[in-house]
Amino acid sequence: MAKVLVGLSGGVDSSAAAALLIEQGHEVTGAFMKNWINAEGLPGDCPWETDLDDALAVARKLGIEFRVVDLIDQYKARIVDYLVDGYREGITPNPDVWCNREMKFGVFLDYALEQEFEYVATGHYARRRDLAGGGAAILKGADPNKDQSYFLSLMTQHQVSHAMFPAGEMLKPEVREVARRHDLPTAGKKDSQGICFIGEIKMRDFISHYIPDNPGDIVNLDGKVLGRHDGLHLYTLGQRKGHGVASPREGMAYVVVGKNLELNQLVLGWDEGETPGLYVTSAVVGSVSTINEPFDRQRRVEAQPRYRSKPEPCRVTPMEDGRVEVLFENPQRALAAGQICAFYDGGRLLGGGVFEQIGGVS
Numbered sequence: 001m002a003k004v005l006v007g008l009s010g011g012v013d014s015s016a017a018a019a020l021l022i023e024q025g026h027e028v029t030g031a032f033m034k035n036w037i038n039a040e041g042l043p044g045d046c047p048w049e050t051d052l053d054d055a056l057a058v059a060r061k062l063g064i065e066f067r068v069v070d071l072i073d074q075y076k077a078r079i080v081d082y083l084v085d086g087y088r089e090g091i092t093p094n095p096d097v098w099c100n101r102e103m104k105f106g107v108f109l110d111y112a113l114e115q116e117f118e119y120v121a122t123g124h125y126a127r128r129r130d131l132a133g134g135g136a137a138i139l140k141g142a143d144p145n146k147d148q149s150y151f152l153s154l155m156t157q158h159q160v161s162h163a164m165f166p167a168g169e170m171l172k173p174e175v176r177e178v179a180r181r182h183d184l185p186t187a188g189k190k191d192s193q194g195i196c197f198i199g200e201i202k203m204r205d206f207i208s209h210y211i212p213d214n215p216g217d218i219v220n221l222d223g224k225v226l227g228r229h230d231g232l233h234l235y236t237l238g239q240r241k242g243h244g245v246a247s248p249r250e251g252m253a254y255v256v257v258g259k260n261l262e263l264n265q266l267v268l269g270w271d272e273g274e275t276p277g278l279y280v281t282s283a284v285v286g287s288v289s290t291i292n293e294p295f296d297r298q299r300r301v302e303a304q305p306r307y308r309s310k311p312e313p314c315r316v317t318p319m320e321d322g323r324v325e326v327l328f329e330n331p332q333r334a335l336a337a338g339q340i341c342a343f344y345d346g347g348r349l350l351g352g353g354v355f356e357q358i359g360g361v362s
């Protein structure tokens, strides 16, 4: 039996996680992290008050202590600023991955340990395993459709060893069944969408609040002007829609293949293999974080360049500065600087890092 602080977000997965921990005989306390209250009144709907009410209702139903942990300042410094700075620099940030490392298993875990809890539990679909030689590993969640280990790829060994993911041992329908069995008010709640704090706000509206438009030309790979854009930060590599340029070729879309920061030009090309810049077989990944063994030699592993993509076989080679070179067996479409690359050895999560350089590695 352990003392566990479970992050109750007001969703069904974390509600069921709390119920499972109680069933397993742990001493459970629930806590809601107050991260973002939309103090600046951005357009859109950030349902944090409803989520807090739901989290509290779940804790009451389970008969456990409930706390609200105010992390608004840390969230602004560690997640919102990172997101806005990333877009300003023209990269594609991933706040969900950083949120796990910096918030849930960062400041929230620090709080839990200070308060003499041994573990922080969440409703993530991933599995934690103790290793025979000491330490802990993360495996993909039991439900292949729901696996969220990608989002945990920047966690450190210290963080993993104090983490629990009870829902990750089950399939989603079984998790809902647990919530139903305990008559939890969240049993039928639909899954949340999008980045935790932005909720239903469109990313574009959010970014526009912080970064002014900076219009420029949209050009093709030959430099011919095709239209106008509102600011390079509003576009992502590989993007098919939203650039407003209709393709004259039947069945062949125009996609974003590059950004020329100097000329403030958005570059479009055809969505096909030969288009320069769209498909690459190599990349440099920085801010590398590993859960168990470090990348200290060349290895064959699988890399997952985005949440919903499949793991791609690749060779990882450590560089002297701590970054790694990744050589993919198959060309990868639209990798973007700032995106997170998660590394796996079969079902085990090895760690992850941030794409820094795309293509051009020998």
Ligand SMILES: Nc1ncnc2c1ncn2[C@@H]1O[C@H](COP(=O)(O)OP(=O)(O)OP(=O)(O)O)[C@@H](O)[C@H]1O
Binding pocket: 006, 007, 008, 009, 010, 011, 012, 013, 014, 015, 031, 032, 033, 034, 035, 104, 121, 122, 123, 124, 191, 192, 196
């Ligand atoms: N505001 C929060 N307070 C406490 N814990 C949180 C909060 N947001 C997320 N978490 C924890 O992190 C886990 C994963 O977060 P994510 O945003 O993916 O949740 P979700 O898909 O909405 O899951 P859930 O169904 O549990 O709400 C949650 O299951 C929960 O344990």
